[in-house]
Amino acid sequence: MRLLEWSKEEPWTITMELVKGEPLHEYLYRKGTLTENQARNIVIQLLDAGAYMHAFNVFHRDLKLENIMINDLDQKVTVIDYGYCCHQKITQLKQGTESYYAPELFT
Ligand SMILES: Nc1ncnc2c1ncn2[C@@H]1O[C@H](COP(=O)(O)OP(=O)(O)OP(=O)(O)O)[C@@H](O)[C@H]1O
Ligand SMILES: [Mg+2]
Numbered sequence: 452m453r454l455l456e457w458s459k460e461e462p463w464t465i466t467m468e469l470v471k472g473e474p475l476h477e478y479l480y481r482k483g484t485l486t487e488n489q490a491r492n493i494v495i496q497l498l499d500a501g502a503y504m505h506a507f508n509v510f511h512r513d514l515k516l517e518n519i520m521i522n523d524l525d526q527k528v529t530v531i532d533y534g535y536c537c538h539q540k541i542t543q544l545k546q547g548t549e550s551y552y553a554p555e556l557f558t
Contacts, residue, residue, distance in 0.1 A: 452529050470529045472522035479516065493521065496528035504536075511536050513547035 453468040472478075475493070479485070485493075497519065504511060511518075511530060518532040535546045545556055 452531060465533075467531070467533075470520040470522075470531060471524075472520045472527070472529070474517050475519040475521050475528075476516035478521050478523070489526070492526055493528055497530070500528070500530045504530075508538055509536055510539075513551070515548055515551045 452470065455466040455468060457463070457465040473481075497514075501511070501514075511533065513532060513535040514530070518530065520529045520531055521527070522529075537546075545552065
């Protein structure tokens with residue numbers, strides 16, 4: 452996923468690459484089931500994306516099927532929607548989508 456341009460003029464705007472494909476929830480609904488290899492390929496790409504972000508101290512904080520795009524042609528997976536991301540590890544704030552919160556955020 453490439454950041455193409457941004458502006459700090461109000462209102463702040465960022466322009467991201469237009470990703471080819473469809474959101475993962477639509478893809479899974481359309482496919483019905485995946486093979487173990489297909490599922491593994493998706494999970495490995497997501498883990499790679501997470502590790503890459505964390506190496507730069509960036510935390511997405513809203514990872515869910517709706518924020519993951521997949522291209523059916525090459526099975527390439529792209530994480531989108533960085534609206535809740537932050538640049539340091541904040542584990543106490545309730546950010547993102549409630550039904551995907553980590554259990555410790557409810558204690
Ligand atoms: N860079 C992109 N390339 C292709 N499609 C995109 C891209 N960004 C978003 N979309 C499409 O638009 C949908 C909504 O985008 P996004 O997840 O950024 O916003 P949102 O979830 O509606 O808003 P919010 O920021 O309030 O969560 C995605 O599910 C996807 O289908
Ligand atoms: Mg979204």
